[in-house]
Amino acid sequence: MHLSNAAIADALEELGDLYELDGAIVHRVLAYRTAAKTVREASVSVSALAGEGRATELAGIGKTLQEKIQALAQTGSIPAAERLRAQFPPGLVEITRLPGLGPKRARLLHSELGIDSPQALREAALAQRLRGVRGLGPKFEASVLVALEEMEARPAGSHGARVLLPRAIEIGEVLASGLRELGGADTYVQLAGSARRQADSVKDIDLVAASTRPLELAESVARLEEIERVSSAGTAGAKARTHSGIGVDLRIAAPGQLGNLLQHFTGSGAHNATLREAAVRRGLHVSEYGILDDATQAVDECTSEREVYERLGLAYIEPELREDRGELQAAARPDGLPTLIELGDIRGDLHSHTIASDGHNTISEMAEAAREHGYEYLAITDHSASHGFGNDVSPEQLRRQIELVHEANAQIEGIELLAGSEVNVLPDGSLDYEDELLERLDWVVASVHTSFGMGEREMTARMIAAIEHPLVDAIGHPTGRLIGRREPYALDLDAVFAAAARTGTLLEINANPDRRDLSEINARAAVEAGVGLVIDSDAHRTATLANMRWGVATARRAWLTAADVANTRPLGELRK
DNA sequence: GCCGTTTTCGGCCCGACTGTTTTCAGTCG
DSSP states (O other): OOOOHHHHHHHHHHHHHHHHHTTOOHHHHHHHHHHHHHHHHOSSOHHHHHHTTOGGGSTTOOHHHHHHHHHHHHHSSOHHHHHHHHHSOHHHHHHHTSTTOOHHHHHHHHHHHOOOSHHHHHHHHHTTOGGGSTTOOHHHHHHHHHHHHHHHHSOTTOTTOOEEHHHHHHHHHHHHHHHHHHHOTTOEEEEOHHHHTTOSEESEEEEEEEOSOHHHHHHHGGGSTTEEEEEEEETTEEEEEETTSOEEEEEEEOGGGHHHHHHHHHOOHHHHHHHHHHHHHTTEEEETTEEEETTTOOEEOOSSHHHHHHHTTOOOOOGGGTTTSSHHHHHTSTTOSOOOOOGGGOOEEOOBOOTTTTOSSOHHHHHHHHHHTTOSEEEEEEEOTTOOTTOOOOHHHHHHHHHHHHHHHHHOSSOEEEEEEEEEBOTTSOBSSOHHHHTTOSEEEEEOOSOTTOOHHHHHHHHHHHHHOTTOOEESSTTOOBTTTBOOOOOOHHHHHHHHHHHTOEEEEEOOTTTOBSOHHHHHHHHHTTOOEEEEOOBSSGGGGGGHHHHHHHHHHTTOOGGGBGGGSOHHHHHO
């Protein structure tokens, strides 16, 4: 039976929730949650892996969890989950999602008052029955009602809304510069958290500041025009919310402890937990205030993050790598960490659109804009014959477009234009131009734009057919995901990577911030499988050529070096 | 539940905040 990684991850998360309600120790619950995350992010089929008894190769999955995954694959359910579900109704799990309510209180309410759903909780709170339970009082009752109201005020599905990285950085930078202005000359403010790590999306905006007048700075948050309300402000920082509903968390350190706080507040949580556990084994205790040495009882304060890592015997770790994906182990070895690719390493963009299809600028406008980015080359890759939406380019139009690209290339100095196309991969794996026409192009990107719902076997065959086509240079946005909106299509990525490595077909990291496809996890797996990558903006206008930075961010999160990415090469080398 | 240059058993980061309490439990990041 086929079982997607997402389905396994959901089942493990549910089991974690149930065990938590059942009173299991936190470490056991955490084991389920980290395993769920590992499974969700795995670039291979965990179900298949478990079938071969190899799921234990994944970090955080041992014999027990592998057996549970096997049971799920074979029978469609996990016996332990069946048993616990009978004990704890789904409404109780919902209650644990309310702020201020966790498993302990949910279980208490269930056993003491028979509360088994948010509705039942509301009724009990309104009847003032919660205050009768030991440890709960009137304030708790009131906060429960507020939490319930806020849950209902949210439109369905927007639970825990996240914003895409560009928006988070934009808001974060505006807030940071506003605070610098209000704080005066000696105020230092910078973005931390998942936005600093360049994650796909961000839940709330974390800011770190250093100031000698922390209370004043925290109170100035309320004066920022983007801020709707401030829920707390003290010498340690402030918590607030923007008018657009995004949480803002500001933490303030004394300048001498800025390195400690920045390291702490950049995270990720998993990175910090692993870092601190390793430190404890060496007799050191790391917090946002410093590093305590057991032996001397002295606390080391660090002005920079570099000092924090150095004090722990580690090489500096770039924020993009701080996800507990092996970076701490690598940082302990000499030259264990890669020299990450940078935006400045990119020499050209190999996926762009013009008014010939659904773009908004002409060939020369795109060419000039690309030259301003410092690129040596730009491929014009409009959509192909079957694209539809009124944006298709007929074979005849493509012949004309090739001439136009060549003409524009002759006219413009300082950049080389490649005549290309983003060709549709049809459901049967064939392309929608004749080979004779494709041969006339300098560069061919093949992408799937239709029939996303195909089964894994068919979709994988379709993709591999495109990869094996001798005239295809690269596959555009290989999994079709839209961050937070559309799941990747069903693909056996192991097989796809093997085909790409065998044929030398490049796979794209599409830099559109809604896509970032391949994802960091998949891009890293692709390179490990011997696949060459290319990072493209997929620009549809001159301004979005700048999207390249999001693709580079994904590449950095994938541990990639410039050597892993084809368009860091000069054109002559790329052509070979 | 996982995992091992202290361990195959006994550990498994660190601190802030809240609300309820007379010293702490639960929740959160």
